[in-house]
Amino acid sequence: MxxxxxxxxxxxxxxxxxxxxxxxxxxxxxxxxxxxxxxxxxxxxxxxxxxxxxxxxxxxxxxxxxxxxxxxxxxxxxxxxxxxxxxxxxxxxxxxRPGVRIRGTVRARDGVPLNDARVTLLDTAGNVVGTTTTGADGAYTFADLTGGQYTLIATGYPPVADTVIVDGRDDDRDLWLVHAE
Structure with a gap:
């Protein structure tokens, strides 16, 4: 100043x-x-x-x-x-783009929903896309997925795997876990 x-x-x-x-x-x-x-x-x-x-x-x-x-x-x-x-x-x-959802229920051989089963979703390269644990109703959901092929793996008993092809529509997919006899 x-x-x-x-x-x-x-x-x-x-x-x-x-x-x-x-x-x-x-x-x-x-x-x-x-x-x-x-x-x-x-x-x-x-x-x-x-x-x-x-x-x-x-x-x-x-x-x-x-x-x-x-x-x-x-x-x-x-x-x-x-x-x-x-x-x-x-x-x-x-x-x-709409997010596609894969959902379902993990069940035992007798059809009862399984609590505390771990469900993992893999992409075609084997990378983990998501993992969740079922609640008392045995339900799981993976949301906002893009198209393509995925593999679902459920564990808690001997593991089971299922291939899912996402084609723009939601997919309901139950998984069945059974004890080996």
Missing amino acids: GDQPVDFHLILASSNKLTGVVRDLEGRRVPSAVIVLTDVRGEVVTSGSTDAAGCYSFSGVGSGSYTLAVGAASYCPAAVPVEVNGTGQTRQDVEL
Whole structure:
């Protein structure tokens, strides 16, 4: 002050806007989808959710490259690259594929549901996709699966395995565990 210069740092907020619509494969809008925008380092820039019409909008997004991650109940999550330019508004619509579910009941030879049986789901490469333990009703579920072939393995008695091909529809698959005699 006086006759000395004063350093003053001013941060200007970007006026860019990122908008879009989240739809399923049949074109229906997906409400309440969670949207996360991350920068090239993977840090969250902003997040929100779609409105009742499946629309989202983020204001103040700086120009640059981002990843837009979208998730919603009963759908497989999606991540798409997006380039926000300095023209004021960038639109990025996202299409979500339905998540397929494999579910069933682990039963003993007499048909009684088995409590505490461990069920493991493997992909075609033998990687574990998920593991769960049945409750008193013997039920298990694996959700949000993509298409392809899987192997179910149930243990708790001598193990049993079953091959499942996921083709876009839910699959009900009971597994039977029996003691060797």
